[in-house]
Amino acid sequence: MSIANASLLPFEPAPRRQGPHLEALPTRRRRPRLAYALVAIAGAALIALAQLGMTILTAQSSYDLAAVEQQQRQLTLDKQELTEDLAGLASPQYLAANASALGMVIDSTPSYLRLSDSAILGSGAAAGDTSTVNVQNGNAAANALIAQTPLVTDDELTIADVTPQQEAPATVTEAPPLEGGLPTPQTH
Amino acid sequence: MTKAETRSARRRSGIAAVVVLAILAVFAVRLFDIQVVNADSLRADAEKHGNFTASAVLPGIRGSIIDSEGTVLAASSVAYDAALDPALVDEVDRIDDAGNKYVESWGRLAERIGAIIDMSGAEVEEVASDALEANPDSRYAVLKKGLSTEQYRALVDLDAPMLALSSEKTRTYPNGAVGGNLVGFLDASETPQEGYEQLENACLESTDGRLSYQRSGDGGVKIPGTTKEDPAPHDGGTLQLTIDSDLSWYLLQMLKEEVETQKAQAGSIMVVDVKTGEIKSAVDYPTLDPNDPAASDPEDRGAPVLRRLFEPGSTFKAVTIATLLDAGAVTPLTAVEASSNETFPNGAQVGDSFAHPTYRYTVAGALIDSSNVALSKLGELVPDQTRYEYLKKFGVGEGSAIGYSYEPEGVIHPADTWDNQTHYATSFGQGIAVTMQQVVGAYQAIANGGVKKPLHLVEGCTSADGKVTAPTLPADEQIISEETSEQMLDLLENVAVQGTNADAIEIPGYRIGIKTGTAQVANGQGGYKSGVYFTSMIGVAPIEDPQYIVMVSLDQPRRVTSSAANAPAFQKAMTHVLQYYRVPPSTEPFEPLPKFAE
Numbered sequence: 001m002s003i004a005n006a007s008l009l010p011f012e013p014a015p016r017r018q019g020p021h022l023e024a025l026p027t028r029r030r031r032p033r034l035a036y037a038l039v040a041i042a043g044a045a046l047i048a049l050a051q052l053g054m055t056i057l058t059a060q061s062s063y064d065l066a067a068v069e070q071q072q073r074q075l076t077l078d079k080q081e082l083t084e085d086l087a088g089l090a091s092p093q094y095l096a097a098n099a100s101a102l103g104m105v106i107d108s109t110p111s112y113l114r115l116s117d118s119a120i121l122g123s124g125a126a127a128g129d130t131s132t133v134n135v136q137n138g139n140a141a142a143n144a145l146i147a148q149t150p151l152v153t154d155d156e157l158t159i160a161d162v163t164p165q166q167e168a169p170a171t172v173t174e175a176p177p178l179e180g181g182l183p184t185p186q187t188h
Numbered sequence: 189m190t191k192a193e194t195r196s197a198r199r200r201s202g203i204a205a206v207v208v209l210a211i212l213a214v215f216a217v218r219l220f221d222i223q224v225v226n227a228d229s230l231r232a233d234a235e236k237h238g239n240f241t242a243s244a245v246l247p248g249i250r251g252s253i254i255d256s257e258g259t260v261l262a263a264s265s266v267a268y269d270a271a272l273d274p275a276l277v278d279e280v281d282r283i284d285d286a287g288n289k290y291v292e293s294w295g296r297l298a299e300r301i302g303a304i305i306d307m308s309g310a311e312v313e314e315v316a317s318d319a320l321e322a323n324p325d326s327r328y329a330v331l332k333k334g335l336s337t338e339q340y341r342a343l344v345d346l347d348a349p350m351l352a353l354s355s356e357k358t359r360t361y362p363n364g365a366v367g368g369n370l371v372g373f374l375d376a377s378e379t380p381q382e383g384y385e386q387l388e389n390a391c392l393e394s395t396d397g398r399l400s401y402q403r404s405g406d407g408g409v410k411i412p413g414t415t416k417e418d419p420a421p422h423d424g425g426t427l428q429l430t431i432d433s434d435l436s437w438y439l440l441q442m443l444k445e446e447v448e449t450q451k452a453q454a455g456s457i458m459v460v461d462v463k464t465g466e467i468k469s470a471v472d473y474p475t476l477d478p479n480d481p482a483a484s485d486p487e488d489r490g491a492p493v494l495r496r497l498f499e500p501g502s503t504f505k506a507v508t509i510a511t512l513l514d515a516g517a518v519t520p521l522t523a524v525e526a527s528s529n530e531t532f533p534n535g536a537q538v539g540d541s542f543a544h545p546t547y548r549y550t551v552a553g554a555l556i557d558s559s560n561v562a563l564s565k566l567g568e569l570v571p572d573q574t575r576y577e578y579l580k581k582f583g584v585g586e587g588s589a590i591g592y593s594y595e596p597e598g599v600i601h602p603a604d605t606w607d608n609q610t611h612y613a614t615s616f617g618q619g620i621a622v623t624m625q626q627v628v629g630a631y632q633a634i635a636n637g638g639v640k641k642p643l644h645l646v647e648g649c650t651s652a653d654g655k656v657t658a659p660t661l662p663a664d665e666q667i668i669s670e671e672t673s674e675q676m677l678d679l680l681e682n683v684a685v686q687g688t689n690a691d692a693i694e695i696p697g698y699r700i701g702i703k704t705g706t707a708q709v710a711n712g713q714g715g716y717k718s719g720v721y722f723t724s725m726i727g728v729a730p731i732e733d734p735q736y737i738v739m740v741s742l743d744q745p746r747r748v749t750s751s752a753a754n755a756p757a758f759q760k761a762m763t764h765v766l767q768y769y770r771v772p773p774s775t776e777p778f779e780p781l782p783k784f785a786e
Contacts, residue, residue, distance in 0.1 A: 058412045066409040080266060081337040090259075091363045092437035106438070108760065109696055110767045121773035122697035132760045133441045140444030141437055143364025144479035 088145030096135050097159040098151050105131035242403050246417065247357065248394030251424030253371055253384060256468070256647060259433045260362055261371050262385065262478070264394075267358040268340040270305060270331040276350035277316045297348055304342045305332045316350075328352065359385075361478040366437045369491040370429065370470060370645065373478040381481075382489060384646070387593050388427050391649035391657070397421030425657075428647035430466035435459065438764050443473045443740075446757040450745035455757070456493035459765055460628050460737045462728065465641030465661075467590070467625075468736070468765075470494065490594070496741075497596040497621045498722050502558045502751070503705030504617030507630055508567055509555055510676050511578040514638075514668040517569040520675055521550045523785030526562035534608040538564045538616075541706075541750075553783035555679050556686045558704070560616045567615025575614060576603035581667040582630040582640075584620055589642030589661050598622045617705060624724075627705075628739050631726055634676045635734035638668040677701055681731045682781050692755035695729070695763050697773035702727035702758070704751035709744060720744040725754035727762055730774045738762045 088094060108130075109123035139159050151157045222230065235241045253262040280292045298316075299309035312331065319329030331351075335343070343351055359374050372383020380386035402414035439457045447455040459469040470493045476484040512518045527546040529539040538560050547553070547562075554562035567575060580586065585600035599621035606614065613619040625643050633640035642661040649657045668676075680701025684693060693702060705724040708716040724741040728734045738761045745753035765771075 062412045063409050077337055077341060081341070083265065084336050084338070087265075087360055088362050088364065092366055092434050093364065093441075096437065096441070106764075108763060110763070112697070112773055121775075124696070132764070133438065133445060135441065137445065138448075140441045140473060140475075141363075141365040142477035142480075142483070143361075143366075144477055144483070145360060145362065145364065 088143050088149070091141075091143055091146065093135075093139055093141040093143055093159050094146055094149075094151075096133075097139065097157070098153045100131075100135040101151050101154040101157055105129060106133055108132040240402050240405065241400065243398055243400035246397035246399050246421040248396050248421040249423045250357065250359070250378075250394045251392040251426045251649075251652070253388075253392070253427045253429065255367065255433045255436075256428070256430050256466070257432060257434075258428075261367050261429070261433065262359060262361050265358055265360050266337070266355050267333070268335040268337070268343075269333045269354050269356060270301075270335055270340075270343060271352040271354070272312075272316050272319070272329045272331055273350050273352055274316045274319045274326045274329055278350075280349065297346070300346060301331075301343065301348065301351065304339050304346075305335060307332065334358070359478075363433050363437075364479055365475050365477045366433050366440060367429070367431055368478045369472045369475045369493065370431065371478055373476075373481045373489075382593075383478075383491065384427060384429065387591075388646065388649065391427050391651070392424040394424040395419070395422040423652040425649045425651040427649050430468065430645055430647050431470065432468050432768075435765065435768050436469045436471055438768075439469050439761055440471045440473060440475065442760050442764075443471055443757060446740075446760075447473050447742065449756075450742055450747045450753045452742040452745040452753070454492065454743040456496070456624060456741050457757070457761055458493060458624050458628050458737075458739045459761070460632055460643060462632055462635045462734045462737055463641075465589075465629075465632060465643045466647075467643055467645050470645070491592065493624055494590065494592045495594050495596065495623070497598065497623060498741075499620065499707040500617040500622045500627050500724070501705040501707045502617055503627055503703050503724055503726050504620070504622075504630075505555055505558060505563050505615075506634065506676065506680065506703050507579065507582050507617075508563055508575065508615045509551060509679060510582075510634055510668050510672055511575055512551075512566055512569055513675050514578070514672040515570050515574055518551050518566060520552050520679055520781055521785065522566075524549050524551070524554055524562045524565050526554070526559050526565065528561070530561050530564075532564070532608075532612065534611070536564075536608040536612050538612050548785045550782055550785045552679050552682050552781040553785075555703070556683050556783055558687075560612075563616045564612035567612065572603035572606055572611060572614075576600070578667075579614070579620065581665075582633065583626045584622055584630075586626075588623065588625045588629060590625055590645050592645070595625075596621075596623055598626055617707075624739060624741060627724070627726060628737055631728060631737050631739075633665075633667050634673055634680075635728045635737060636673070637670045638666050638673040640665045640667050677728070677731050677734065678781065680728065681778060682783075684727065685778060686780065686783060689725075689752055689755045692752065693725075693727070693759045693762075695759065695766065698729050698762075698766055698771075699731040699774040699776075699778055700727050700729040700762060701731050704754065706751045717744070720746065720749055721751075723749075723751040723754050725751055725758040727758060729762055729766060730771060731778075732774055732776050735771055736762075736765050736769065738765055 107127040109125055109127065111120055111122035111124050113120055143159065146159055149158060151159070250264045252260050252264070254260055277294055279294055280297060282290055282292050284290055295309060295313065298312040301307075302309045302312045315329050315331055319326040340353060340355075343353060357378055359378070361368060361371060361373075370383050372385035372387075373381055374385055375381050380389045385392065397417055397420045400416050400418065402411045403409060404411060439459070443455045443457055446452075455473050457469065457471050458467060460467050470491070472488075472491060472493045474484065474488045476489045481489050509518075513520070525546060525548050526540070528542065528544045529537070531537045540557075540559050540561055544557075547557075547559075549557065549559060549562050551566065554566065579600055583598075585598040587595060587597045601610070601619075606619070610619040629640065629643050632643065641664055644659060644661055646659045648659065651657070680703060681699055684690065684700050684702040687702070689702070689704065693700070703726055705726070707722040707724075709720055709722050711717045722741065722743055723745060724739060726737065726739040728737050738758060740754045740758045740761055742753055742757070747753065
C-alpha cells in the first residue's frame with residue numbers, strides 16, 4: 001500500500017469540555033480509629049522504654065568495664081612482676097655460669113663425622129676437659145639484673161662469683177717477731 | 189456584656205499576651221546565650237569545678253632492640269618511685285578484721301614501709317622530718333626511686349595515706365654487657381646517651397598520649413561515650429641488629445681472658461659474614477653493662493671497636509698485593525730481592541721486623557715473612573696514584589656504611605703529597621689510618637670474589653604498625669677481579685700455613701688464611717710509645733668458600749708485644765665461629781706456594 005493510497009483519517013474534533021463536574025458528597029464524619037492512637041502511644045512508650053533500657057545497660061556495662069580494667073591492671077602488674085623476676089635469666093652469661101658450675105666446658109677441637117663415608121673430619125681427637133673460656137676466672141659480661149641472683153645449679157654462687165669460695169683457715173700462724181730489723185747477711 | 193466592656197477585656201488580654209511574649213523572648217535570648225554564645229566557656233568552667241572529668245596519660249612504649257635471632261637486647265619496663273607527704277605523716281586509724289578500731293602509730297608504719305624498700309624505720313622517719321625541717325610546708329619528700337613492681341604492690345597494700353607512689357619508664361638490658369657496647373644506654377630522664385639507643389632513636393622513640401573522659405561521682409567510672417584519646421599514644425619500633433648474642437658472649441668472655449693473659453689494655457673482635465656484609469659480632473673489652481653504665485669507666489662506655497683509628501700496618505700488605513695482582517704488575521710467584529734493611533735511592537730507609545740475609549722472595553714469600561723492604565719494592569711497580577685509587581676503593585678514608593656515631597673517616601693523603609718515606613710506607617700499611625671495619629671491609633672484598641659488600645649492623649626497623657624499614661646501603665662494588673680474589677686467598681692461606689704463627693692459629697679440619705698487623709701507638713706527645721704496639725690479626729675461613737672474617741685487635745699487649753699475642757684469641761674466635769655457624773670442614777687439600785724464587 002503506497003502512501004498515496006493511504007486514506008486520510010477524518011479529523012475528529014476533541015470533545016468539548018463541559019466544565020468541572022462537581023457533586024456534593026454526603027457529609028459523613030469518620031470516627032477516629034482508636035487503634036491508630038494506641039499504636040502510636042505504645043510505640044512512643046516502647047521507644048522510651050528501649051532507650052531507658054539501653055541507658056541502664058550501657059551504664060551497667062561501663063561499671064563492668066571499669067571492673068575488668070581494674071582486673072587488667074592487676075594482671076599487668078602480675079606480668080610485670082614475673083617479667084622482672086625472669087629478667088636476665090635467659091642471658092648467655094647466666095647459662096654459661098650455670099653450666100660452668102656443673103663442670104661443663106667448651107671444647108676447642110671440634111670433630112665431625114661425615115655420614116657418607118664414615119670419615120672423621122676436624123681434629124679427630126677426643127674432647128679434652130679444658131674449656132676455651134673459663135667463666136670461673138671471672139665473668140666478662142656484667143649484668144646488673146642478675147648480679148645477686150643465685151645460680152640454678154649452685155644456689156650459693158652468682159654469675160660474678162662462680163668459683164666456690166675458699167674458706168679462710170681458722171688459725172693463721174703469726175710471723176715470729178723481729179728484733180733489730182731484718183737480719184743482714186755478712187758479706188765480704 | 190456591653191460593647192465597652194468587650195473592648196476593655198480585649199485590650200487587657202492583648203497587653204497580657206505582649207508581656208508574656210516579651211518575657212518569652214528574653215528567656216529565648218538568654219537560652220541562646222547560654223547554649224550557643226557562651227557554651228564553650230561555661231562547659232570549661234563546669235569541667236573545672238565540677239570534678240567530673242578526668243584524664244590519664246596513655247604511655248607510649250619505647251621499642252625494643254633485638255639481635256639477629258630475635259633475642260631481646262633492650263626492652264622497656266616500668267619502675268616506681270615512692271615519696272612521702274610530710275604533712276600527712278601521722279598515726280593512722282584502722283579497723284582490724286574483727287571490726288575493732290585501733291590506731292597504727294607512725295613509727296610502726298615507718299617500720300613496715302622501710303621493710304619493703306630496704307630502709308630502716310628510723311631512716312624513713314628521718315626523710316619526713318628532714319623535709320619538714322627544710323620546709324615546714326613541705327608536701328613531698330622522695331623516699332626511694334626505682335622500686336620493683338613487687339615492692340610497689342606491697343606499698344599499695346599498706347594503705348598508708350602519706351605515701352605517694354608514681355611510675356616511671358625504665359629500660360632493661362636482659363643480656364647486660366653482651367652487645368652493650370653497641371646497644372648503648374639512656375640516662376635517668378630516658379634520653380638516649382650512647383650506641384644504637386641514640387643512633388636509631390627515631391625508630392625506637394615513643395610518644396605518650398592522653399585519655400580524657402567524664403567520670404561518675406562514685407569512684408570514677410568512665411561515663412560511656414565521653415572517652416577521648418587526644419593525642420593517641422605512639423609506640424616505638426623494634427630495631428633489629430645483625431649481631432648474635434650467644435656468639436658475642438663467647439667472644440667477650442674469651443677476649444677478657446686473652447686481654448688479661450696478654451696484659452693488654454683493651455681488645456676488640458669483629459666477625460663479619462663474607463657473603464652479606466653483616467657484622468655478626470663486634471665486641472670490646474673492657475666494656476659496660478648498660479643496666480648500670482655508671483659502674484664502668486667513662487671511656488669504656490662506648491664502642492672503640494668501631495671508633496678506634498689506627499695505622500693498619502702489615503694487614504694492609506694484602507691490599508697492596510691485591511692492587512699489584514689486579515693491575516697485572518705481578519703474579520704470586522714474581523721474584524723480589526730484599527735484605528732486612530735498605531736505603532732507597534730517594535733517601536727513604538725501610539727495615540724488616542727481623543734480621544735476615546738478602547732473600548730472593550716470591551710475592552708469596554714477601555707476604556709470608558711480611559717483609560717491609562720487599563713490599564716497598566713491589567709497591568713501586570705501579571704508580572702511587574694507582575695504589576692511592578685502590579686504597580680508596582678498598583674503603584680507606586671513606587668512613588663506612590655503618591655510619592656509627594663518632595666513627596672516624598680514616599686518613600689517607602692524596603698520592604701527589606706523599607713524601608719519600610710515605611711513598612714506600614703506604615705499601616706496607618703505614619702513612620694511612622683506618623678503622624677496624626675498614627680493614628675487615630677490605631678483606632671482605634678480597635674474600636668475596638672481589639665484590640665489596642657494605643658492612644652493616646642494622647638489619648631493619650619494624651614500626652609499631654608492622655612496617656619494616658631496611659637501612660639504605662650503598663650498592664655492591666666489584667673492586668678487584670675474581671681471579672685476583674682467588675690468588676689473594678691462596679696467598680693468605682700460605683701466610684697461615686707457612687707463617688710464624690702457623691701452629692698457634694691452626695684449626696684442625698679447616699683451611700684458613702690470615703695476616704697480622706702491628707702499629708705503633710702514639711704517646712700523646714707527638715711521638716710513639718716504645719716497645720708496645722697496637723696488634724691485630726685478621727683471617728678468613730674456609731679458604732675454598734670463604735664465609736666468615738674474624739679480626740682480633742689488642743691494645744698494647746705486654747706479655748708478647750708483637751702481633752703473635754693475637755694468635756690464641758684469633759684461633760679460639762675463628763674456631764668458635766666455624767663451629768657456631770656449622771661451617772663444614774674443608775675437603776680439598778692445600779697446595780703450598782714457594783716462598784723463595786729460583
